[in-house]
Amino acid sequence: MDTIQASSGESNLREVLRSNECEPQCEPTQFRNYSHSEIILENLQSLRKNEVLCDTGFETKDGTLVLGHKNVLIAASPYFRAMFDNFDESNKDLVNIRELDSMVLKILVDYIYTGEFIVTKENAQVLLSSANILQLDFVSAACAEFLQKQLDASNCLGIRAFADLHNCTDLLSSSETFIKKQFLEVVKN
Amino acid sequence: MDTIQASSGESNLREVLRSNECEPQCEPTQFRNYSHSEIILENLQSLRKNEVLCDTGFETKDGTLVLGHKNVLIAASPYFRAMFDNFDESNKDLVNIRELDSMVLKILVDYIYTGEFIVTKENAQVLLSSANILQLDFVSAACAEFLQKQLDASNCLGIRAFADLHNCTDLLSSSETFIKKQFLEVVKN
Numbered sequence: 062m063d064t065i066q067a068s069s070g071e072s073n074l075r076e077v078l079r080s081n082e083c084e085p086q087c088e089p090t091q092f093r094n095y096s097h098s099e100i101i102l103e104n105l106q107s108l109r110k111n112e113v114l115c116d117t118g119f120e121t122k123d124g125t126l127v128l129g130h131k132n133v134l135i136a137a138s139p140y141f142r143a144m145f146d147n148f149d150e151s152n153k154d155l156v157n158i159r160e161l162d163s164m165v166l167k168i169l170v171d172y173i174y175t176g177e178f179i180v181t182k183e184n185a186q187v188l189l190s191s192a193n194i195l196q197l198d199f200v201s202a203a204c205a206e207f208l209q210k211q212l213d214a215s216n217c218l219g220i221r222a223f224a225d226l227h228n229c230t231d232l233l234s235s236s237e238t239f240i241k242k243q244f245l246e247v248v249k250n
Numbered sequence: 251m252d253t254i255q256a257s258s259g260e261s262n263l264r265e266v267l268r269s270n271e272c273e274p275q276c277e278p279t280q281f282r283n284y285s286h287s288e289i290i291l292e293n294l295q296s297l298r299k300n301e302v303l304c305d306t307g308f309e310t311k312d313g314t315l316v317l318g319h320k321n322v323l324i325a326a327s328p329y330f331r332a333m334f335d336n337f338d339e340s341n342k343d344l345v346n347i348r349e350l351d352s353m354v355l356k357i358l359v360d361y362i363y364t365g366e367f368i369v370t371k372e373n374a375q376v377l378l379s380s381a382n383i384l385q386l387d388f389v390s391a392a393c394a395e396f397l398q399k400q401l402d403a404s405n406c407l408g409i410r411a412f413a414d415l416h417n418c419t420d421l422l423s424s425s426e427t428f429i430k431k432q433f434l435e436v437v438k439n
Contacts, residue, residue, distance in 0.1 A: 098365055
């Protein structure tokens with residue numbers, strides 16, 4: 062067993078504060094490290110990048126392997142929680158992800174370890190649908206917000222259908238409002 | 251293998267956005283979830299409390315067992331990083347912590363999972379010395395700040411000796427300044 066030993070030589074000092082009457086300034090004080098959770102997550106991402114203590118991996122059809130820590134993935138995604146709860150022993154360490162491309166998978170796992178991601182015209186829809194699967198609600202909402210800003214007469218019908226398919230109520234509502242307002246322009250397209 | 255499948259029926263929509271000229275509002279957009287790291291840490295604490303995926307434990311001399319996740323402990327403390335790097339296979343899952351009492355151990359592990367802790371007149375010194383061992387700098391600094399506020403003629407010599415023993419340079423400096431200013435009062439005590 063490894064052992065943590067407190068440094069010696071302080072037992073004679075330990076009573077120093079107890080011997081006094083308590084002044085108002087020595088009331089129990091709560092401290093909070095406001096950057097703590099960010100530092101922990103940054104360090105967990107660093108562990109992942111260095112493949113330290115990774116206990117699961119996702120393999121896409123193009124053979125890409127994305128490693129991670131089950132506890133972090135579970136902490137971010139109810140989908141992963143359900144997945145790892147239902148794993149049997151024989152296949153607990155590798156998940157085969159069909160239909161998700163490596164790029165999207167990397168973006169979503171990186172989001173789990175950083176809280177950040179970039180939405181582009183190219184990835185907005187596939188990112189939203191994949192985030193819906195993993196129940197990463199912030200990503201889904203951000204992609205919907207991005208798509209809402211793209212609405213124009215040429216794409217509003219497609220975006221409306223997409224929003225309907227993926228149960229994006231705000232985006233569905235926005236696209237329907239847009240279609241009504243720009244009806245003549247939409248018909249021309 | 252478990253499988254994630256993207257929902258079907260969207261391939262015909264995927265080109266919707268690509269077919270347009272890019273307007274200024276469809277530039278790649280970075281999103282950041284500012285509460286993400288806090289949520290992850292809260293959920294990791296919840297996993298710990300429910301003993302989910304805990305892969306290590308600390309046992310104190312009074313028989314108390316405090317469970318945790320190695321990756322989170324390593325992400326918070328360079329001391330734990332060194333400890334787990336040096337573990338051999340036979341004893342990797344249990345650490346016997348001598349000299350640290352259960353109360354302090356619980357406070358420090360809870361801090362690692364929450365970023366919060368309470369300093370009292372009773373725990374300030376033992377918490378500081380234990381946080382120094384685990385290299386939890388924020389906790390050490392907070393305890394030193396708390397002790398600095400307690401300085402009076404009756405305890406300043408004890409606090410100075412404690413600060414010297416634990417290399418708390420700010421606290422050492424404050425207590426020495428206090429002693430010089432209140433010299434006559436200190437001598438009376």
